[in-house]
Amino acid sequence: MAKFSKDKKTILSGIKPSGELTLGSYIGAIRNWASLQSDYNCIYCIADMHAITVRQDPALLRKRTLIQLAQYIACGIDPDKNVLFIQSHVPAHAELGWVLNCYTMVGELNRMTQFKDKSARHADNINAGLYDYPVLMAADILLYQADLVPVGEDQKQHVEICRDIARRFNGIYGNVFTLPDPYIPSVGARVMSLADPESKMSKSEDDSGCILLLDRPEDIMARFKRAVTDSETEIRYDPVSKKGISNLISIYSAVTGKSIPDVEREFAGCGYGSFKQTVGEAVVELLRPMREETERLLADRAYLNTVLASGADQAARIAARTLGKVYKKVGFYTADK
Ligand code: TYM
DSSP states (O other): OOOOOTTSOEEEEEEOOSSOOBHHHIIIIIHHHHHHTTTSEEEEEEOHHHHTTSOOOHHHHHHHHHHHHHHHHHTTOOTTTEEEEEGGGOTHHHHHHHHHHTTSOHHHHHTOHHHHHHHHHTTTOOOHHHHHHHHHHHHHHHHTTOSEEEOOGGGHHHHHHHHHHHHHHHHHHSSOSOOOEEEOOSSSSSOBOSSOTTSBOOSSSOOTTOOBTTOOHHHHHHHHHTOOOOSSOOOOOBTTTBHHHHHHHHHHHHHHOOOHHHHHHHTTTOOHHHHHHHHHHHHHHHHHHHHHHHHHHHTOHHHHHHHHHHHHHHHHHHHHHHHHHHHHHHTOOOOOO
16 A cells, blocks of 8 residues: 655556556656655546447457556556556546536636547447536546646646636635646656647547557557658757658657757667667567566466556545545535534
């Protein structure tokens, strides 16, 4: 069980198990989670309630949920230091989500770009959950009084609306919620598809330029070799006019820890072909131990279930404190003991 210290700030983040983890979610989010675990009290959920805002195959959702837990651990998120749990195992998320709905304006939700994108892509299923998604995410964050939310660039707007909801609630009832700040990496906050550097690398859509953390080395190499670039020859970071090459430079920088100018210097005069090969190899070597460790962990289901039980228990206890406070503030009656 993770031991939390009163002197440390709190972190909360999550990922939907709506597809397998991608290199984008690793570089944009998980890599940071691993680096923050010693300095913060960290809580990470597998956001299965968010996943069903888009139709899921139930058996596959269950399977991916467990794989995602194994991957969190294999990526270095130590269950003895971090609280790891499944969102639907802690009912307080839905409960606080309902209360926060009553403190969220429809006009605010109408401005969410992810809702607009997703409703365009899932025009046959524009359900209320998809619309209300940012409120549930606000509940995820506020329940734990999180100070920091490490996410990729695409989630920044959701953290901002969470702050707005918290500020509104605090304005009425006093300081109930901590206002969270997004924590977005300076490199790799938006990893683009290798096949289409105009769009974000994405797990849930049909993205042939997506690298999954469990992909085989030969598939990874093939995707990097086919990566879309431009008709020039210079390896230069310019995310406006050289999107493909800039994406590869960012990936290489994030994976190796080298700065972008150092990467440009290292590959000055080198051809695109050999650069793609080097980036692909670096990614293969990064992912190899994670894939092996994920497979090893998945063979030990009893251990994974223990991690989940203890995570849900610890999360539920923290969440209950906040929910109790909220219920009292809004005027819900509790019988005298
Ligand atoms: P999700 O599941 O879409 O993505 C998980 C995390 O990975 C980041 N990410 C990326 N970063 C860089 N480049 C990419 N191509 C890329 N793709 C994904 C995302 O920014 C995110 O940090 N709503 C959230 C899940 C969630 C959550 C929360 C996050 C639920 N509750 C509470 C924080 C706090 C989502 O859909 O992320």
